[in-house]
Amino acid sequence: MSDFPILGAALNLNSFETHRELMLEKPRDLELQDFWSPNVLNGNWMPLVERARTLLDGHKGRLGIHGPFIGLSMAEPDPDVRDVVKKRLRQGLEICEALGATQMVVHSPDSAWSYYNLDLYDNxxxxHMETCHLTMKDAVRQAEDIGCELVLENIEDMDPSSRLKMAESFGSEAVKVSLDTGHAHYVHGVNGAPPVDYFVKAAGNNLRHVHLQDADGYADRHWTLGEGTINWRAVFAALGKLTSNPRLIIEIRDHAGLPTSIANMSALGLAQ
Incomplete structure (x- = not known):
């Protein structure tokens, strides 16, 4: 990975339009976040795709989307509910194909509860792994067919290696790992999980996507980078040892903080 990597961003189309000049000045990777809502997925999303194509003219970075996640588990045990999850994944990947997006973020099914309680039960x-395969296997094949990557993002994951094992169990280049720095910092601060850089090290070169957000180790803050307590030097030192070239995506609640986030990481000599 480059010693001075280029940061991308997770934006909706309105925010991309606002920050278009910044996003086009370098080949910044983009994660569009207009396509996760059930209302969008069940509606006519082609006008959004067409608007994206127009706004993205001249964009040189890699393109992905945040996939559907509201109320969905990637290891859904109820077969009737599982059919809904499979439908949402299929819809998200259809949008990826229409956009030419090569990555879709989906949420890990692991939780603090599963970490402490799964071993109570025989097998x-x-x-848990089996229901993940039942839920995701069709989407994995679809992703393979369209040349798209599904990346599993940590939410409440306590064990940095668990999601990696889940991704590897599919035996497919279409399933890799994502890291959200704020989520990792939250479970570190609240539940005693390892610090953020340990999550990078555990994922290794299966790490293909990172949500960069700052936080205080208490909640999912999505603050501008530099406003929280994440040890960014340790995080970027771990990232610097990778050869997988993960997409480094600033995902903050207030998109107005995007230029400041980039400036703060630049001032630390970590990224541009």
């Missing part, structure tokens, strides 16, 4: 972890 609890094996059954």
């Amino acid at each position: 609890g972890r094996e059954r």
Whole structure:
């Protein structure tokens, strides 16, 4: 990975239009976040795709989307509910194909509860893995067919290696790992999970996507980078040892903080 990597951003189309000059000045990777809502997925999303194509003219970075996640588990045990999850994944990947997006973020099914409780049950972890395969296997094949990557993002994951094992279990280049720095910092601060850089090290070169957000180790803040307590030097030192070239995506709640986030990382000599 470059010693001075280029930062991308997670934006909706309105925010991309606002920050278009910044996003086009370098080949910044982009994650569009207009396509996760059930209302969008069940509606006519082609006008959004067409608007994106127009706004993205001249964009040189890699393109992805945040996939559907509201109320969805990637290891859904109820077969009727699982059909809904599979439908949402299919819809998200159809949008990726229409956009030419090569990556879709989906949420890990692991939780603090599963970390502490799955081993109470005979074959609890094996059954958890099995339901993940039942939920995602069709989407994995679809992603393979269209040349798109599904990346599993940590949400409440306590074990940095668990999601990696899940991704590897599919035996497919279409399933890799994502890291959200604020989520990792939250479970570190609240539940005693390892610090953020340990999550980078555990994922290794299966790490293909990173949500960069700052936080205080208490909640999912999505603050401008530099406003929280994440040890960015340790995080970027770990990232610097990778050869997988993960997309480094600033994902903050107030998109107005995008230029400041980039400036703060630049001032630390970590990224541009």
